[in-house]
Each structure stands twice: as structure tokens, then as C-alpha cells.
Amino acid sequence: RFFSQFNDREQYKLFTFINEKYGTDFCSIQSMTVYKPHRLAAVQKYLLSQKENSLLKRAFRATAWLFDTAIAPLNDYGKIITFSGVDGAGKSTILGDLKEVLKNKYRKKVVMLRHRPSILPILSAWTQGKENAEAKAAATLPRQGKNHSKLSSIIRFAYYYTDYLLGQWVVWAKYLLRGYVVLYDRYYFDFIADGRRSNIALGEAIPKWLYRFVWKPDLNIFLYAHPVHIRKRKQELSAEAISELTHRYLKLFEAFSQKHAGKYLPIENMNRQATLETILKAFAATAAKPTVKTVSKHLNHDKTTTNLGYSKKEPQFSV
Known part of the structure; x- marks a missing residue:
């Protein structure tokens, strides 16, 4: 023409x-x-x-x-995002929403893990078999364990801590190096703020100190809401327990945001869409940083990045 x-x-x-x-x-x-x-x-x-x-x-x-x-594989390095919060805070819903957006909008490969890498089975699997133990655990309400023994707690914690120490390298090789976004439904923080959930009566000092050897995720989300709203969704915990656990997590996230690598972001989950948008904004901020990562960055216990900025004033719940 x-x-x-x-x-x-x-x-x-x-x-x-x-x-x-x-x-x-x-x-x-x-x-x-x-x-x-x-x-x-x-x-x-x-x-x-x-x-x-x-x-x-x-x-x-x-x-x-x-x-x-x-260096292309390094430029496609994956991310780890963790979710914490009491039962009823909306973790499962937001996790599902985030997974869909990451897959469909960001075209990311996504894998979801529950609480830990799980290269080791739950302890009861050694005596009851893996399938029976997992079925029983799924049918049992959280925080119902009766363990008060320090020795038993040390053994249980050491077992799960070993799973983190070994499993984090499996996650790194299997997912992060291949560009996956790893979503954790709960993470190591439960051992510090809510050991009872794992039937561990150990206090927070030892698990908190040992966190320095655990992989530091890129983004850590703590979802919370007023006990009244949470109890409308789930009634497993009393209002007093919800308030106490919320303050523990907020205090922990504030401390870790000043000391450890990664972002620690508490979100009052009152609006589903607003919560998701806040998380996506935080994810975009982590994705915008230089993409060539080093293992030492994730295992270093010193602070290397700043937190997103949130009010240090804890919510005052009247229960």
C-alpha cells in the first residue's frame, strides 16, 4: 500500500x-x-x-x-507471605481471595502451606498413622490440648522447630527458586504468641529467640477484629481470649518490625475488599524491590527493611 x-x-x-x-x-x-x-x-x-x-x-x-x-531464575525469585490471626479473623477468606488474584491478575504460581513446611508429619502420625492423625486433628477444636509438661513441650517444640529448620530449605529449592508465591496459613509466630494452639506450654522467650534461625518471610499479615465480630463467625474462643491473643500478636509484630527482615503488617479486617487491597499494595511494594535475593537476607535476624507503617497504639477492646 x-x-x-x-x-x-x-x-x-x-x-x-x-x-x-x-x-x-x-x-x-x-x-x-x-x-x-x-x-x-x-x-x-x-x-x-x-x-x-x-x-x-x-x-x-x-x-x-x-x-x-x-540470572533469569534469580529475577523470578519467589515470595513468602504469611497470615496470622485468631480463628474467625477471616484468614481463610482473604487467603482464598489473594490466591486467586495472584494467579489470575499477576500470573503468579502459588502454593499454600499450613503453619509449617511439613516435611515431618504431625507427632501423632507416628503412633496413629498419617491419615488417621490428620483426620483427628482436623476434627479437634484448636487450643484444646491438656499438655502442661515442660519436658513434653520442649520435645514437641523441638520436633516442629526441626521441621522449620529443614523444611525451609525444601521450600526454598522447590518453590522460591522457581518463582512461586508461598502462602502460609499461620506461621512460626504461633509458637511465640499462641503456643497452646500447638499444645506447647513453653512460654514465648525460647521460641522468640530461636526465630533468628527461621526463614524471614517477605510479608507477614496479622488479621484482627473486635471480639464481638470474631465471635459472630466462630465461637471457639471467649472474648477475653480473643482480646489477649490479639494484643500478643500486635506486640510481637511491632517488635519484629523493628528487628527482623521482612514486613510485619497488622490489618483490622472489617472490610474484605479493603483488606485485600491493602495486602496487594504491600505485595507490590515487596515485588518492586531488587529481585536478586540472598539466603542470608532471609535468615539474618537484623532488621534490613522497614515496616509499612501502622499505628503502634493497640486497639482497646472492651470485653
């Missing part, structure tokens, strides 16, 4: 210019659509003669391409 706008004389001038410049022998539009080896060779010879395609510059571009190819 472009050439047809010109008369025969103008077309002749254009073909003459092209042929002289590239060493070709085109005489019409139709001839340009026919493959001829000598025409290809002529164009290639011309391109190689250009300054931009000197041997040195081509070698430089080839080296740059090889380097980009080599």
Missing part, C-alpha cells in the same frame, strides 16, 4: 535506493516477497558491515544475553 501511493518514476527511485544500499536486485513489490538466497546474503553482508555489528559489539551483546539468561 505504501509503494502504491507513488507513481512509477518514484517507485523506480525507491527500488534503486534500496538496491544500492543493500546490494539487492528488487524491481517490484512482488519481487520483494520472493525468497532468494543471494538477496538474503546481500542484506546480511550489509548488516555485518555496520559499526553497530562489529565483532567486538556482537561479542558484548552475546555476553550480556548469556548473563541475563543465567
Whole structure:
């Protein structure tokens, strides 16, 4: 269409210019659509003669391409996002929403893990079998364990802590290096703020100190709401217990936001869409940072990034 706008004389001038410049022998539009080896060779010879395609510059571009190819897996490094909160705070709903958005909008590969890497089965699986133990655990209300023994608690915690120490490398190799977003429904923080949930009566000092050797997620979300709203969803906990656990988690997140790598973001989950948008904004902020990661960054207990900024004044619940 472009050439047809010109008369025969103008077309002749254009073909003459092209042929002289590239060493070709085109005489019409139709001839340009026919493959001829000598025409290809002529164009290639011309391109190689250009300054931009000197041997040195081509070698430089080839080296740059090889380097980009080599670091591509690192540039597609995955993320870990954890969710904490008492039962009824809306974790499952928000987790489901976030998973769908990450998969469909951000085109991310997503995997969900519950509480820990789980390369080791739950303790009762050793005596009851994995399927029976998991079925029984699913049917049991949380925080119903009667364990008050320090020795038993140390053994239980050591077992699950080992799962974190070993399993975090499995998660790193299996998911993070392959660009997955790993969503944790609960994380190590439960051992510190709510050990009773795992039937561990150990206090928070030891688990809190040992967190320095656990993988530091990129983004940690704590969802909370007024006890009245939570009890409308689930009645497993009393209003007093909900209030106490909420304050523990808020205090823990505030302390960790000042000390450890990653972002620690408490969100009062009163509006589903607003909560999701806040999380996505935080996720985008982590994704915007330099993507080449080091393992030491995630295991370093010193603070390397700043928190998103939230009110340090804890919510005052009257229960």
C-alpha cells in the first residue's frame, strides 16, 4: 500500500535506493516477497558491515544475553507471605481471595502451606498413622490440648522447630527458586504468641529467640477484629481470649518490625475488599524491590527493611 501511493518514476527511485544500499536486485513489490538466497546474503553482508555489528559489539551483546539468561531464575525469585490471626479473623477468606488474584491478575504460581513446611508429619502420625492423625486433628477444636509438661513441650517444640529448620530449605529449592508465591496459613509466630494452639506450654522467650534461625518471610499479615465480630463467625474462643491473643500478636509484630527482615503488617479486617487491597499494595511494594535475593537476607535476624507503617497504639477492646 505504501509503494502504491507513488507513481512509477518514484517507485523506480525507491527500488534503486534500496538496491544500492543493500546490494539487492528488487524491481517490484512482488519481487520483494520472493525468497532468494543471494538477496538474503546481500542484506546480511550489509548488516555485518555496520559499526553497530562489529565483532567486538556482537561479542558484548552475546555476553550480556548469556548473563541475563543465567540470572533469569534469580529475577523470578519467589515470595513468602504469611497470615496470622485468631480463628474467625477471616484468614481463610482473604487467603482464598489473594490466591486467586495472584494467579489470575499477576500470573503468579502459588502454593499454600499450613503453619509449617511439613516435611515431618504431625507427632501423632507416628503412633496413629498419617491419615488417621490428620483426620483427628482436623476434627479437634484448636487450643484444646491438656499438655502442661515442660519436658513434653520442649520435645514437641523441638520436633516442629526441626521441621522449620529443614523444611525451609525444601521450600526454598522447590518453590522460591522457581518463582512461586508461598502462602502460609499461620506461621512460626504461633509458637511465640499462641503456643497452646500447638499444645506447647513453653512460654514465648525460647521460641522468640530461636526465630533468628527461621526463614524471614517477605510479608507477614496479622488479621484482627473486635471480639464481638470474631465471635459472630466462630465461637471457639471467649472474648477475653480473643482480646489477649490479639494484643500478643500486635506486640510481637511491632517488635519484629523493628528487628527482623521482612514486613510485619497488622490489618483490622472489617472490610474484605479493603483488606485485600491493602495486602496487594504491600505485595507490590515487596515485588518492586531488587529481585536478586540472598539466603542470608532471609535468615539474618537484623532488621534490613522497614515496616509499612501502622499505628503502634493497640486497639482497646472492651470485653
